[in-house]
Structures are given as C-alpha cells and as structure tokens.
Amino acid sequence: MADQHRTFDLAVVGGGAVGLSCAWRAAxxxxxxxxxxxDEFFGDRASSAGVERQWRFQYSDEEMTRLVLAAVPLWRELEEAAGRRLIHTTGSLWFGEVAESTNEGHISDAAKVLERLDLxxxxxxxxxxxxxxxxxxxPGHxxxxxxxxxxxxxxxxxxFALYCQARAxxxxxxxxxRVTGLAVTGDGVRLSTGAGTLTAGRxxxxxxxxxxxxxxxxxVEFKVEIYEMATAYFQVRDPSVDYPTWFAFQKPAETDSNLFYGFGQSPWGPRGTIRVAPxxxxxxxxxxxEADGTPRAADLRRTADWVRRHMPGLDPEPLRPSTCLIALPADPGRDFYLGTVPEGTAGAGRVVVCAAGWMFKFAPLFGQICVDLAVDGATSHDISRLTFGR
Incomplete structure (x- = not known):
C-alpha cells in the first residue's frame, strides 16, 4: 500500500483554515x-465554506479577545507572504438587547472587555x-x-494563501x-486511508x-452539536447604503434564537449583493x-422577514441560499476544543485537537498553537479555557 514505509514528523487531518495553517507553520x-x-481543497462542504467571515475583537471573555490580538501579527505575516490583503476593515457593529446572553456573547460584557484592554x-x-x-x-431601547x-x-x-505557503x-x-482508521504505534500514530497507510510521530x-x-x-470525550447553518445574499437596491459587519442580539423567539448577522458589500462576493444570515x-x-447543503426554508423566511422590516436598502428576496456545516461545543461555556487529548486515552501525548466553534479569525494563531503543542507539549498562549481538562 502507498506510503506504508513513510514516516512523517507530523500528520494533519483536515484541510480547512486551521489545518492548512498548522501544515504551513510546521513545514x-x-x-x-x-x-x-x-474532500477537495477550498470546497464548501465543511466549516471553511463560503467566501467571508466576520473579523472582530470583541468577546465577552477577555481571554478570547487577547487571543484575537495575538492572532493579528500572524495574519499580517500571512498577508505579507501572500502579497494580498486578507482582512478588510469595515468596522463591527453589535446592537440589540444589551443585557441578553446569547451564543455569540453579551453586548455589555464585551464592551467592558474592550474598555479594559483599551480598544x-x-x-x-x-x-x-x-x-x-x-x-x-x-426597537427604541x-x-x-x-x-x-x-x-x-x-x-x-x-x-489559497495558506495552501500556497504550506506547499512552498x-x-x-x-x-x-479520508482517514478511516487511527492506531497508536510504538513510535507514533498510523493513519489508514483509501489510498494506503502512513505513520507520523505526532x-x-x-x-x-x-x-x-x-x-x-x-x-476521547468530544461533546459537540452539529448544525447546517443557513445563509443567503440579498440584492442591494440602494447603492448609497453599505454596512459594517454586524450582529443583532435579540430575545429568543418561540421557534429559534432570533439572532441575525450580516456583512457589507465584499469585493470578492457576488456583485451587488450583501450577505445576511440567521x-x-x-x-x-x-x-x-447527513448535511446536504440545503438550508431550512423556515430559516430563509425568517431572515427575509428581518431584512424586509429592518434593512430598507436591500431587496428582501433571498438569493444564492446555501449552508455552512459547523460543530459547536455542547457546553455553552466552551468556545472551542483546543489542546492535547487527555491522559489515559489513546494518543495521549501525541495527538492535538483543534475543532468545534467559529474559529476562522484565529486560524493562523491556532495553527501555530497546534504545532507548539505537538512538538513541545505546551504553548505560551493561555488556552486553559479551551483544553479538554477544563
């Protein structure tokens, strides 16, 4: 079988933003x-689907905002290596029920974090x-x-930038x-795929x-809930209107969380449209x-109704509906899983996990942290709230 005698220092499973970042930093x-x-690189069947993600500093927990700040120089390094801008500054607007706790956080607490960090x-x-x-x-309040x-x-x-830098x-x-089997060996980990087997030290x-x-x-205890999240674009009917990235915090409805977010016009997105999503x-x-790429009709109706009521610069008919597959920690107090697998489980000391949660903005940093953990068993960054043992 192919590669059965080949041993790598490090194997990475997953070719999304974090996996590619890890491969680049390690190589x-x-x-x-x-x-x-x-699947194929740059595809839309997993968590790195779509063409845009929100970039923001605000979190309700100071440790998370500090991690965003730590990611900034690594983003700049990637942009310089790629010769192109990857983060476009538009401003970020959070509004709604200021005391409402949601899966995105809490407006008042996030403002306090920004104030403490002088942002x-x-x-x-x-x-x-x-x-x-x-x-x-x-609503007036x-x-x-x-x-x-x-x-x-x-x-x-x-x-594409991460892929090119990793290959270079x-x-x-x-x-x-697709990895179909993992086994711990005397000197590392053996991975089985449809193309053969290979081994890696970490x-x-x-x-x-x-x-x-x-x-x-x-x-390994990995408690997550998996969702296929809906999204759509809406035609701009007033060219004078543009938006920062935004998130609306609202009280839950009977059928859903009643939370919406969106973007402005992206130069690389569908021309003349703006993305809004529930x-x-x-x-x-x-x-x-089980994911099939089809958004729930109810989610699109609710989003179109929100656009109709609150965004007069957009035509409320949803265009290009799609989904993004995401695993989120079942524990609402956990943002991600990031760390080495616990002692007492297979792969302890040899396997690092970075999964679950909206982490694209952290990709260059989390890739480096994965390398730190795999090679040195530790990182200088405070990830104590993200590890398996918390």
Whole structure:
C-alpha cells in the first residue's frame, strides 16, 4: 500500500483554515508534514465554506479577545507572504438587547472587555444605528457599540494563501483522502486511508465537524452539536447604503434564537449583493454526513422577514441560499476544543485537537498553537479555557 514505509514528523487531518495553517507553520519550522483532506481543497462542504467571515475583537471573555490580538501579527505575516490583503476593515457593529446572553456573547460584557484592554469603541443608540448604518424600525431601547477595527475576512483568499505557503514550505498536501482508521504505534500514530497507510510521530486533528468520528474511536470525550447553518445574499437596491459587519442580539423567539448577522458589500462576493444570515442552532444533525447543503426554508423566511422590516436598502428576496456545516461545543461555556487529548486515552501525548466553534479569525494563531503543542507539549498562549481538562 502507498506510503506504508513513510514516516512523517507530523500528520494533519483536515484541510480547512486551521489545518492548512498548522501544515504551513510546521513545514516552515523544518518538520516533514503530510495533510489529509477528505474532500477537495477550498470546497464548501465543511466549516471553511463560503467566501467571508466576520473579523472582530470583541468577546465577552477577555481571554478570547487577547487571543484575537495575538492572532493579528500572524495574519499580517500571512498577508505579507501572500502579497494580498486578507482582512478588510469595515468596522463591527453589535446592537440589540444589551443585557441578553446569547451564543455569540453579551453586548455589555464585551464592551467592558474592550474598555479594559483599551480598544476603541463607540456606544450607539437605536436612533443612531438607523441614521448612520441604514437600519430601520429597530426597537427604541436597542443599543450597542461600533468597534472600528472589525471587518471581514476573505475566506477563499485565506485558504489559497495558506495552501500556497504550506506547499512552498514543503508540506505534502493531499485531497480526497479520508482517514478511516487511527492506531497508536510504538513510535507514533498510523493513519489508514483509501489510498494506503502512513505513520507520523505526532498528529493534529483539525477536521471540524468530522473530528468526532476519529476521536470517539479512541475514547476521547468530544461533546459537540452539529448544525447546517443557513445563509443567503440579498440584492442591494440602494447603492448609497453599505454596512459594517454586524450582529443583532435579540430575545429568543418561540421557534429559534432570533439572532441575525450580516456583512457589507465584499469585493470578492457576488456583485451587488450583501450577505445576511440567521444564527439559529436548531435541528442538530446526528452526523456531519447527513448535511446536504440545503438550508431550512423556515430559516430563509425568517431572515427575509428581518431584512424586509429592518434593512430598507436591500431587496428582501433571498438569493444564492446555501449552508455552512459547523460543530459547536455542547457546553455553552466552551468556545472551542483546543489542546492535547487527555491522559489515559489513546494518543495521549501525541495527538492535538483543534475543532468545534467559529474559529476562522484565529486560524493562523491556532495553527501555530497546534504545532507548539505537538512538538513541545505546551504553548505560551493561555488556552486553559479551551483544553479538554477544563
């Protein structure tokens, strides 16, 4: 079988943003690296789907904002290496029920974090949000803040940049190679795919929603809920209107969380349209392989109704509907899983996991942290709230 006698220093499972970042950072450090992606690179069947992600500094927990700050120089390094801008600054607007706790956080707590870290923001009322940012008919008590450093990440540009840098550094990047088996050996980990087997001294699992398929076979506790999240674009009918990235915090509805978010016009997105999406965690999947790319009709109707009522600059008919597959920690107090697998489980000391949660903005940093953990068993960054033992 192919590669049965080949041993790599590091194997990475998952060719999304974090996996590619890990491969780049490891190969650049001189390690022999193989990355295995079950589908095609740059595809839309997993967590790195679509063309844009929100870039923001605000989190309700200070540790998370500090991690965003730590990611900034690595993003700049990637942009310089790629010769293109990947984060476009548009500002970030959070508004709505300021005391409402949601899966995205809490407006008041996030503002306090920004204040403690001396990051600029401006508090705004509902009337100011309507006047400055083009929204309409917001409840009068809605408030929030505008953080000028927020923006939008070019997803495909980032994935391509990471892929090119990893290959240039010597990483062996393989697509359409689904890992079907893992086994601990005397000197590392053996991985089985449809193309054969290979071994590596260390392993990083960055397979997003598919990570659980591998980890549970080793007895690693990986409690997540898997969703196929809907999204759509809306035609701009008033060219004078553009938006920062934004998130609307609202009280839950009877059928869903009643949370919505969106973007402005992206130069790499569908021309003349703006993306708006619901953040509804409903109808979890039993397996990521159940996903079929079809958004729930109810989610699109709810989003179109929100656009109709509050965004007069857009035509409320949803265009180009699609989904993004995401695994989210079942524990609402956990943002991600990031760390070495626990002692007492197969692969302890040899396997690092980075999966579950909206982590694209952290990709260059988390890739480096995965390398630190795989090689040194430790990292200088505070990830204590993300590890398996918390």
């Amino acid at each position: 650049r450090a001189g390690l022999s690296v193989v990355l295995l992606e079950q 600029p923001f401006e508090w705004v009322t509902a009337a100011e949000i309507e006047r400055r940012f083009g929204f309409r008919d917001l 809605y408030e929030g803040f505008y953080q000028p450093g927020g923006g939008v990440i070019d997803v495909k540009g980032t994935l 550094a010597g990483a062996d990047l393989r697509e359409r190679q 392993l990083v699992v960055a397979g997003g929603a598919y990570s659980g398929e591998l980890l549970r076979s080793w007895g 953040d509804f965690e409903v109808d979890p999947l039993h397996s990521p392989r």
